[in-house]
Amino acid sequence: MVKRKKIITELLSGNQALAYGAWEAGVSVACAYPGTPSTEILENLAKFRDIDAQWSVNEKVAYEVALGAAIGGKRSLFACKHVGLNVAMDPLMTSSYTGISAGFVVVVCDDPQMHSSQNEQDTRWVGIYAKLPVLEPACPREAREYVKDAFKISEKFDTPVLIRMTTRISHTKEDVKLSERIEVEQPKFKKDISKYVMVPKNARVRHVFVEKRMLKLQSFSERSRFNRIEKGSKQLGIITSGVAYNYVKESYPDASVLKLGLTYPFCDKKIVEFAKMVKNVVLVEELDPFIEEHLKALGIKFKAKDPSFRLGELCTEFIADIVKGNVKKKVELAARKPLLCAGCPHRFAFVVLKKLKLTVAGDIGCYTLAALPPLSTLHSCVCMGAGITLSEGLQRALPNEKIVGVLGDSTFIHSGITGLINAVYNKAKGVIIILDNSITAMTGGQQNPATGLTIRNEVTKKLNLEKLCKSCGADNVDVIDHSNIVEFEKLVKKRVDEKALSVIIARSPCKMIDRSRGPVPVYDKELCKKCGLCLKIDCPAIKEINNGFIEIASDICVGCNLCVSICPFGALKKNEE
């Protein structure tokens, strides 16, 4: 698909640049589950026909498949967002012990400021916890470069290598020079029980190897070009890493800088040498005090950012205040709240759940937006799959409350299935609604097992959700098109009142995928009583105009007619043209 004869320059995002770099490095197998801001890495790797790329069912699966390929002798890559790594932590921790045969790179995209995430955990700690090297590129050009080196480091030290990106690197575009793919010699697969079977006897031996490896990596970190001193003023020296490096260079172009690119293991000698070079040392790092804690342990005299800067992302405006030791100033400009698209099938579901005044255990997906006012009809969202399990827990605590668990098709497959089996096994009752819009929507529309298409849109076996739910042991499995809200309401009401474990598969396609459009409803001002019900469905096409009447934006409306179904006065009518 992608062919290139000579070196060319392209405008690439950090994620695209990383994908190209991995391809150039000869990566053969790549796996991920979609997650903002990491999604485009696999989407771009899949464009190369010489890479075996897949959307895996979840991050744990993705990690294991990629690890297996690396053990089997093929350069492999796993990519995820920060919270995705939590799902893959089980194989990750022990893969540190097994090591690999061919290079294995683990790319994690953190999301400082939580542009599209449920927390802002800092992945660099995983380096310490799992005893793995951590590379932190600062821009798309470095993302390409670093991933190529990461494969070499992985093979040289027999270790998975973490590359930690952040939203501002993943989703910044820059001109990047690209070159040819290198065909690397694949190591021959050797059955090695002592290395790849982590029973206590073998793992004890491998742990010794891991500790030795850390020492070797530390001395590599000392001399590596990833950690670079840029000599400048003797008065001020700034230690920094990742995207923060750019903000430092903008604010203090004359300062001396120690840029950490191989952040962990730390290059202690270089850090001490740098601290001696300058009069005042300041540390500028985004999120957690990761480097800060280590500088303290080294006994270096330095100024760290005020703890108020541990929240959210940094930007050039903040650097002077960090250097001066000031508290973070509030400069936030109120952005518009995101909302469900016009015609989104999720809106139909939540209008009904709101009317029935149910307690809703939610999950990760576009539907999480139903928690925002005026819908305000989603009462928990913690992690993937918890729509089912949290609703079970809530029910155990509140047996008289009417609770439903809600999650999407891709989320259900990712980690909802085990929750459903658990509910059946432990005799839980209640209602689980799978909002099946037949796509992984929030991340921009990726395929999943229930769509029957692969990452390259090739036809594959399609997972049948209703059969799956039945064989898990649900008492009732209903499939309904919930854009008929009258029927949907009846069904939910019936199932909620039963003493049974029911799954309702509410199936209606995502409006970003199904581009069919209907005529805009007719608004009859004469019949409108200005009750405001149509405004409470939070449709981006319906606007209140100054005197309490409404207006439908014809360029946004897709003609879903939900507003028609809920208008009690017939002021909104279906356009029968």
Added chain:
Amino acid sequence: MKNNVCNIVFGGIGGQGILKASEICALAVLYDGYHVKKSEVHGMAQRGGSVESHVRFGSKVYSPLVRCGKADFLVCFHAEEHFRLKPFLKQGGKDLTVYLDKARETVTNPRHLNTFLIGVLSAHLTIKEKSWTMALSRVFSKKIVEQNRKVFFDGRSINLK
């Protein structure tokens, strides 16, 4: 030293073609040989919410983000967003949002508003015309590139008068 960097802020709401507009701009300056950085917004933040994209170019660019009060140009497609993004503009910076009404009068297809304003922007930058047309051909499919080229030049010429 860093003052040779040009800062442009694009803004609006999801679906208005903001990322496409900033892409055309970033490609054109790339074809002219500049170092360029462009920020984007993806995922949940994008769903009908504010979309903002910064383009910075010069001989060397560090931060992908424009500082408040430092934008040379503001190109915005939405009134409320314009109010929010105005503080980005530096004193004497050009607010091309004022051409939005003119754009609405001129273009027949509202989807072409972004291309029209890019045309207006192009008249303010010393980027070769060929770089702009190359960028347009890169971003738009064969089917719609001709229409967009026409709209681009409509925008480009209103300012040259």
